[in-house]
Amino acid sequence: xxxxxxxxxxxxxxxxxxxxxxxxxxxxxxxxxxxxxxxxxxxxxxxxxxxxxxxxxxxxxxxxxxxxxxxxxxxxxxxxxxxxxxxxxxxxxxx
Amino acid sequence: xxxxxxxxxxxxxxxxxxxxxxxxxxxxxxxxxxxxxxxxxxxxxxxxxxxxxxxxxxxxxxxxxxxxxxxxxxxxxxxxxxxxxxxxxxxxxxxxxxxxxxxxxxxxxxxxxxxxxxxxxxxxxxxxxxxxxxxxxxxxxxxxxxxxxxxxxxxxxxxxxxxxxxxxxxxxxxxxxxxxxxxxxxxxxxxxxxxxxxxxxxxxxxxxxxxxxxxxxxxxxxxxxxxxxxxxxxxxxxxxxxxxxxxxxxxxxxxxxxxxxxxxxxxxxxxxxxxxxxxxxxxxxxxxxxxxxxxxxxxxxxxxxxxxxxxxxxxxxxxxxxxxxxxxxxxxxxx
Numbered sequence: 001x002x003x004x005x006x007x008x009x010x011x012x013x014x015x016x017x018x019x020x021x022x023x024x025x026x027x028x029x030x031x032x033x034x035x036x037x038x039x040x041x042x043x044x045x046x047x048x049x050x051x052x053x054x055x056x057x058x059x060x061x062x063x064x065x066x067x068x069x070x071x072x073x074x075x076x077x078x079x080x081x082x083x084x085x086x087x088x089x090x091x092x093x094x095x
Numbered sequence: 096x097x098x099x100x101x102x103x104x105x106x107x108x109x110x111x112x113x114x115x116x117x118x119x120x121x122x123x124x125x126x127x128x129x130x131x132x133x134x135x136x137x138x139x140x141x142x143x144x145x146x147x148x149x150x151x152x153x154x155x156x157x158x159x160x161x162x163x164x165x166x167x168x169x170x171x172x173x174x175x176x177x178x179x180x181x182x183x184x185x186x187x188x189x190x191x192x193x194x195x196x197x198x199x200x201x202x203x204x205x206x207x208x209x210x211x212x213x214x215x216x217x218x219x220x221x222x223x224x225x226x227x228x229x230x231x232x233x234x235x236x237x238x239x240x241x242x243x244x245x246x247x248x249x250x251x252x253x254x255x256x257x258x259x260x261x262x263x264x265x266x267x268x269x270x271x272x273x274x275x276x277x278x279x280x281x282x283x284x285x286x287x288x289x290x291x292x293x294x295x296x297x298x299x300x301x302x303x304x305x306x307x308x309x310x311x312x313x314x315x316x317x318x319x320x321x322x323x324x325x326x327x328x329x330x331x332x333x334x335x336x337x338x339x340x341x342x343x344x345x346x347x348x349x350x351x352x353x354x355x356x357x358x359x360x361x362x363x364x365x366x367x368x369x370x371x372x373x374x375x376x377x378x379x380x381x382x383x384x385x386x387x388x389x390x391x392x393x394x395x396x397x398x399x400x401x402x403x404x405x406x407x408x409x410x411x412x413x414x415x416x417x418x419x420x421x422x423x424x425x426x427x428x429x430x
Contacts, residue, residue: 043275064223
């Protein structure tokens with residue numbers, strides 16, 4: 001659980017109700033949340049590729065418009081590049 | 096007999112834009128300046144805007160206006176010649192400042208700064224910056240009439256096709272962005288954290304770009320609001336170029352309003368006994384091409400402007416050209 005989650009529900013921690021809730025969340029929801037977040041990440045990376053593909057030598061959008069969108073993308077650029085350049089093998093498909 | 100250009104403008108009061116395209120050096124800028132001058136004299140607030148990197152409005156009006164923003168020449172007549180390099184530099188600075196302000200940092204990360212510098216050096220940058228300036232001007236609706244003097248390359252209408260491609264990409268980008276947002280929101284809801292990340296600034300910016308481009312594209316392809324002209328001279332290359340452009344116009348759903356034949360040596364000169372052989376040959380060659388123009392582009396020709404004994408420079412000469420251009424109703428080839 002992330003620190004943010006703990007902040008959200010401090011009184012439930014340790015209680016029976018909280019434990020049951022976490023149990024069901026883990027069983028039913030966690031997979032879905034993970035899937036949703038992962039899909040969002042892929043879509044966001046695709047978006048970054050269209051917008052700032054130029055940075056990696058893939059020119060799609062005219063640079064003028066890339067520059068217009070650049071300021072909003074600054075915090076994600078590092079992660080995006082790292083993910084894109086990461087070496088991949090079959091274990092990636094498993095986890 | 097063709098309709099006089101002045102009558103055409105009087106009969107179509109909804110016209111707000113005129114675009115002049117054609118091969119380089121045939122007088123697009125002169126014609127743009129002439130039309131603007133005529134419109135201003137008709138009491139319409141007119142802006143003559145040059146998008147030509149080898150801009151020559153400064154030469155024509157004999158006043159340094161390059162990169163100086165909008166200038167009022169005479170009553171109701173405004174001219175503007177953009178300095179694309181200067182604009183790009185300002186734009187780069189704007190992007191840098193935005194990043195600094197948004198994240199409260201003192202220095203731009205090296206790789207981002209390098210990207211900003213590299214992106215600005217790309218050739219498409221000039222076109223986009225010019226295009227954006229045009230779209231911005233139109234959106235401001237500050238003038239009654241806009242006259243655009245297009246650069247020779249690609250007949251200037253490449254800008255319209257660029258808008259289409261961009262529009263397609265922006266569609267895709269918006270789609271991915273919205274989908275990503277949807278997935279994010281779902282994840283948040285499943286985690287029972289309430290709403291998602293909230294207003295997406297990037298999406299807002301994208302929509303703004305698209306609106307601007309959409310508006311520009313709509314207006315350019317609407318023949319009730321926009322008049323497209325090709326300037327041609329009685330020369331083989333110019334005629335071929337115009338034919339190609341006509342074909343391109345058709346493919347892009349743009350209606351060509353008219354063809355202006357410029358730099359035509361007066362045929363009466365042939366009657367002069369002291370005319371040199373050189374001039375005689377040249378005039379006869381032009382007459383031969385005038386027949387070709389009549390055959391191939393005859394339906395479009397809306398004005399024939401003669402070659403003058405001096406360069407059409409200065410407001411007085413421009414007014415003279417304007418009067419000839421706007422009131423021409425003769426024959427393309429005299430009997």
